[in-house]
Amino acid sequence: MEFQKNLLEYISQSILRAGETISVAEGVTSGCLQLAFSQMPNASLFFKGGMTTYTLPQKVKLLNVDKAEAEECDCVSENIARTMALNVAKLFETDWSIATTGYFTPIRNSMYKIFAYFSFSYKGEIILTKNWNFIPKLRH
DSSP states (O other): OOOOHHHHHHHHHHHHHHTOOEEEEESTTTTHHHHHHHTSTTGGGTEEEEEEOOSHHHHHHHHOOOHHHHHHHTTOSHHHHHHHHHHHHHHHTOSEEEEEEEESSOOGGGTTOOEEEEEEEETTEEEEEEEEEOOOOOOO
């Protein structure tokens, strides 16, 4: 997997300059963000780690996601992403955190759409949560 080196360097330098740390909780991205952070210059100085919780039971057990809420939305919602972000930051004791949850495969539960929620927390508060809809490029 290839990453944009200048983007990785920018993120790395910004977090280092601020003297802060980051952690990641991934569902739909299955560890890709953790891989990207591990490739950043001086990653061990600011990236404390992350976890991939791909299934509902793991999100409930490890990230304290509400089971009833998770069952209702198949673990894919704005609030689930927020909960994941806040709780991974607590677990790893980091200033920043990122969480992802969604569908990269069109299935019945997603109404055959491809989308994800991502959420960023900073010092115990959610600063951004977005829904990212994927529209595949058609090949001619």
